[in-house]
Amino acid sequence: MFLLNGESRHCVDVSDRGFQYGDGLFETIAVCNGRPLFLQRHLDRLLKGCRRLHIPPPDLSLLESEARQLSAGADVAVLKLILTRGSGGRGYRQPEQIVPTRLFSLHPSPNYPDCYQTDGIVARFCEWRLAINPGFAGIKHMNRLEQVMARAEWQHDTVQEGLMFDSDDRIVEGTMSNLFFVKDGILHTPLLVNCGIAGILRQIVIEFAVRNGLALSEGHFSKQNVLEADEVFVTNSVIGIWPVKQLEKQCFCVGRVTRAIQQWYAGAHKLEANL
Amino acid sequence: MFLLNGESRHCVDVSDRGFQYGDGLFETIAVCNGRPLFLQRHLDRLLKGCRRLHIPPPDLSLLESEARQLSAGADVAVLKLILTRGSGGRGYRQPEQIVPTRLFSLHPSPNYPDCYQTDGIVARFCEWRLAINPGFAGIKHMNRLEQVMARAEWQHDTVQEGLMFDSDDRIVEGTMSNLFFVKDGILHTPLLVNCGIAGILRQIVIEFAVRNGLALSEGHFSKQNVLEADEVFVTNSVIGIWPVKQLEKQCFCVGRVTRAIQQWYAGAHKLEANL
Known part of the structure; x- marks a missing residue:
């Protein structure tokens, strides 16, 4: 399951700076009993990363609601969140208006032996x-x-x-x-x-x-x-x-x-x- | 203009390791008079990068023909080639079968002042x-x-x-x-x-x-x-x-x-x- 900027898509524009330069951040969140665990801590770290890379801070309540929406049906799973600087700019230079890309993806639990x-x-x-x-x-x-x-x-x-x-x-x-x-x-x-x-x-x-x-x-x-x-x-x-x-x-x-x-x-x- | 694995597309699957980890290589090639300049040298460096990152070497004649095809109509332009390790694998671990993703994109020349x-x-x-x-x-x-x-x-x-x-x-x-x-x-x-x-x-x-x-x-x-x-x-x-x-x-x-x-x-x- 994927949510790309709120839409059920799993393709990202190749001009996205995440793809072009790895210009972004991610979080890997354990999901258990339909809940993304320690979500607040993950979002806090994401925010810290945004400040460090000068990516505009995302709408945390939106991220939280999307994280919960995607996790709701899962017994045990892994939720990955990617936040990139979005598209635009010439070369390494950032665009003047940064519109970050956010992507949630839900994956099966890796199921490691006990x-x-x-x-x-x-x-x-x-x-x-x-x-x-x-x-x-x-x-x-x-x-x-x-x-x-x-x-x-x-x-x-x-x-x-x-x-x-x-x-x-x-x-x-x-x-x-x-x-x-x-x-x-x-x-x-x-x-x-x-x-x-x-x-x-x-x-x-x-x-x-x-x-x-x-x-x-x-x-x-x-x-x-x-x-x-x-x-x-x-x-x-x-x-x-x-x-x-x-x-x-x-x-x-x-x-x-x-x-x-x-x-x-x-x-x-x-x-x-x-x- | 875009050529993603030979098709005119400009969206890449979010599972591509280029997007997930920056797991790939690129070349930025000047195009002049419909020709990608010093193409052989660019492909040589790409190959060197493949060896270093253990990405299977791409079909060079295919890359060459796609590069020429995309450049043919352009007077002055910039051709970017991205080669990633493709999709798959669990986490950082590479998939056993690596099927690289290749992307050509043609961009207007940045047009710097003389x-x-x-x-x-x-x-x-x-x-x-x-x-x-x-x-x-x-x-x-x-x-x-x-x-x-x-x-x-x-x-x-x-x-x-x-x-x-x-x-x-x-x-x-x-x-x-x-x-x-x-x-x-x-x-x-x-x-x-x-x-x-x-x-x-x-x-x-x-x-x-x-x-x-x-x-x-x-x-x-x-x-x-x-x-x-x-x-x-x-x-x-x-x-x-x-x-x-x-x-x-x-x-x-x-x-x-x-x-x-x-x-x-x-x-x-x-x-x-x-x-």
Whole structure:
């Protein structure tokens, strides 16, 4: 199902700057029990992205109503929202009047096996680097070739996620997830000031840690820091929280902190989905 | 005029990875006297980009024939070719069978005043940086938010081009052009190993220099290097060669080397256009 500027269409004009330059933003929203989960947080991040890219802020109540309309019939699904700078302008130069394009699309849930949540996943390190560009750090813009190239580094389904470094060899995130690890009882997550996407679930986990007095360190970390961790997990709005049971040749237990966060999140998820 | 996979359409499916992730390549080709100029060079660069991004190489004879077909009626125009990884795959993961999307679009010539070529242009330095990612350096991929943001730094038509630095403060190129400068008789141009687009006209100018015994230095240069130059010019397939007469507060003469290269290029252009 698609809603392009409010119409049931799934074709976009090739002059759209989203297609021409990746000039836009997106959100990937989990849908459960007919509801787009944590919608307000997704729209907040979209707004932040608009401010950063100087895209006029969209009508949030319209986006909210369209998101709810499309999700209403779905038991479990994924709702993707794309907002581009629209058509026009000459070359890279923006048009004087920007009329953003908004697109909602509803997709079947990827249906990952339950064991990814319960037993954990196998992850690897990617060769492909995330370039450092503080101006884009945190926002979910449509220039995603780095993730495409990193995700192409492995084909086997025996590996579920690849972790990426920036060009200074600091670990940043997974190709489609944010990264957390626990060492000596302290929860660590990479600081996303140079690159990376500040995930919605990442923010929720951070807030949970702060509220529950869990020591949190947001900083710059190396490959070695992660390999020496006691627990490792990745997060994303659609997959939830996946413990990492193996990273390259290093094995990890699904530890106490990961389980506590998973359990707490299961409750928050249920509440959000009105189950 | 548009040709999308050989059909006269100007709408692309929103599931196309070009729209979703900027997962593709493009070429911007000058058309003169009904001919797409330096077409072979453009297709060569496209192929290089395909190899880098692991996009299956397109049928070059088909691209060539479509390019010629679309250009045939045009006196002066701009032909844009986009080649994406097509639709499919789950998230960033590529589909097993990649069926690239090809799009040709013919646009009116931007019609810049002749004085840009004869008297030169005014340029500025951009604040927005080009991120360092050697994997993408040189190719003309569709992730162009950096150029969009840099081009948005000025609105006035009194400035024609903005020069961009990488995150290590080395000068790289213009938002839509490549950069050359002359100092003590030596032609300089930034080395594009970390970022930047290796323009077709840039390559032509380099070959001209080599063939004519003009000393050429391709390397890493600073803002100061450019400001202290004797001559500065920018190149791109559509604009040709524009001398820079003013960069920020620094003025330049349109010098002997720039004029020689312009004159020589005018001849090559005429030949290519069969005029």
